[in-house]
Amino acid sequence: MILPGSDSQALGAALAAETGRELAAVTYDRFPDGEGMASVDLDGTALDRAVVVASTPSDTAYVELLQLQDAVREAGADHVTTVIPYMGYGRQERAFEPGQPVSARAVARAVATGTDRVILVNPHEASVTDFFDVPCSVVDAAPRLADPLPADLTDPLFLSPDAGAVSLAESVRDAYGGGDVDYFEKVRHSGTEVDITPSDADVTGRDVVVVDDIIATGSTMSESIGVLDDRDAADVFVTCIHPLLVRNARTKLERAGVTAVYGTDTLEREVTTTSVAPVVADALGSAAAE
Numbered sequence: 148m149i150l151p152g153s154d155s156q157a158l159g160a161a162l163a164a165e166t167g168r169e170l171a172a173v174t175y176d177r178f179p180d181g182e183g184m185a186s187v188d189l190d191g192t193a194l195d196r197a198v199v200v201a202s203t204p205s206d207t208a209y210v211e212l213l214q215l216q217d218a219v220r221e222a223g224a225d226h227v228t229t230v231i232p233y234m235g236y237g238r239q240e241r242a243f244e245p246g247q248p249v250s251a252r253a254v255a256r257a258v259a260t261g262t263d264r265v266i267l268v269n270p271h272e273a274s275v276t277d278f279f280d281v282p283c284s285v286v287d288a289a290p291r292l293a294d295p296l297p298a299d300l301t302d303p304l305f306l307s308p309d310a311g312a313v314s315l316a317e318s319v320r321d322a323y324g325g326g327d328v329d330y331f332e333k334v335r336h337s338g339t340e341v342d343i344t345p346s347d348a349d350v351t352g353r354d355v356v357v358v359d360d361i362i363a364t365g366s367t368m369s370e371s372i373g374v375l376d377d378r379d380a381a382d383v384f385v386t387c388i389h390p391l392l393v394r395n396a397r398t399k400l401e402r403a404g405v406t407a408v409y410g411t412d413t414l415e416r417e418v419t420t421t422s423v424a425p426v427v428a429d430a431l432g433s434a435a436a437e
């Protein structure tokens with residue numbers, strides 16, 4: 148049985164269809180004092196194995212995830228798998244200054260108390276898998292990012308805004324079937340301010356696909372689009388695994404002159420154009436195989 152968190156309802160349904168598992172009747176309520184209550188109506192169905200699928204872009208989403216894990220244990224599940232399509236706090240994988248917590252480790256430990264196995268989709272740092280005290284594996288959805296791209300890109304260049312994301316750009320290029328790969332250099336000054344230094348790749352008249360793992364405030368992508376525009380690139384598409392798109396990110400991208408924005412359903416947003424369900428389903432295996 149698949150139990151989706153409130154931020155992963157479409158993905159939960161897609162996973163149920165892909166794997167042949169039942170989609171649970173989950174509800175998300177809130178008490179007058181503000182406390183949440185995610186629960187499942189089992190209607191007499193026996194539950195031995197459960198899959199909780201919950202992205203965690205907020206503190207509330209983490210509490211929901213813990214509640215769903217606890218609800219299925221309470222209902223008798225003897226094996227729980229937790230899929231975290233987008234892992235919130237995943238970028239706090241170390242204490243950057245004395246006195247700070249390793250937040251990714253703190254939330255991972257909490258999650259691990261209620262599950263037997265964790266699956267993450269393209270976490271920002273692969274090292275976060277070590278923070279879970281249960282087996283944790285990663286699935287790579289980057290090749291799926293090629294699906295929504297136009298088939299007739301002009302002399303395409305697949306570009307990452309920093310060296311850390313170049314393997315994502317390579318995966319998308321390979322799945323697309325051709326094109327060059329390059330990367331810019333990025334220096335982050337604050338949560339919303341970044342400087343992008345372009346490479347010397349010639350982008351004049353070429354269609355460029357900028358690939359990153361996350362679009363959060365949109366600063367990285369809008370700076371990259373600006374640099375490409377200054378250098379007379381043709382169309383600039385931006386694509387990412389996790390379209391967090393906080394605050395005015397979408398406006399920043401539009402004002403920078405983006406041609407189109409794409410993302411997956413690890414976060415269900417207007418720009419979500421492709422599903423990670425097939426790659427997560429492969430990691431889960433079919434219900435019949437259990």
Ligand code: R5P
Binds near residue numbers: 341361363
């Ligand atoms: C950072 O290294 C990540 O790969 C992304 O580039 C970053 O999270 C994007 O953040 P923002 O959209 O706020 O620039």
